[in-house]
Amino acid sequence: xxxYSNKYPDNVxxxxxxxxxxxxxxxxxxxxxxxxxRNDHGGHSYVFKQPSTAEEEALxxxxxxxxxxxxxxxxxx
Numbered sequence: 001x002x003x004y005s006n007k008y009p010d011n012v013x014x015x016x017x018x019x020x021x022x023x024x025x026x027x028x029x030x031x032x033x034x035x036x037x038r039n040d041h042g043g044h045s046y047v048f049k050q051p052s053t054a055e056e057e058a059l060x061x062x063x064x065x066x067x068x069x070x071x072x073x074x075x076x077x
Contacts, residue, residue, distance in 0.1 A: 002064075002073030010039050014050030015076035016060050022071040028063035035060050045071075 007017040016035065018028070022044040028036040029045055034056055037048045051057035064072040 001070050004073055004075060007073065008039070008042070008044060008046045010042075010046035010048075012047055012050060014047065015074050016047045016050060016064070017073050017075070018044065018046045019071050019073060020044075021069045023069050025068060027066055027068070028072060031063040031066060032056065032059035036063065 002017065002019045002021065004017065006019040006021070008020065011017040018036070024038070024043045024045065029038060035047055035049050035051055036045050038045055051060050061074070064074055
């Protein structure tokens, strides 16, 4: 389970975030490309835009549920 205290500072403020357990697998970026991107220098994903539609929120939740190391958190739940 993602830990808010270990979230990357790259994440924009909001309910979804990526923490330091990210293994840069690309699943979240493929699932929700409108919300997740890669930090090329750090080799990890982060939330660059919080979801603004129900569809984006559903895709972020799908990415969170599919994350193999549970590095995506949701403070809204």
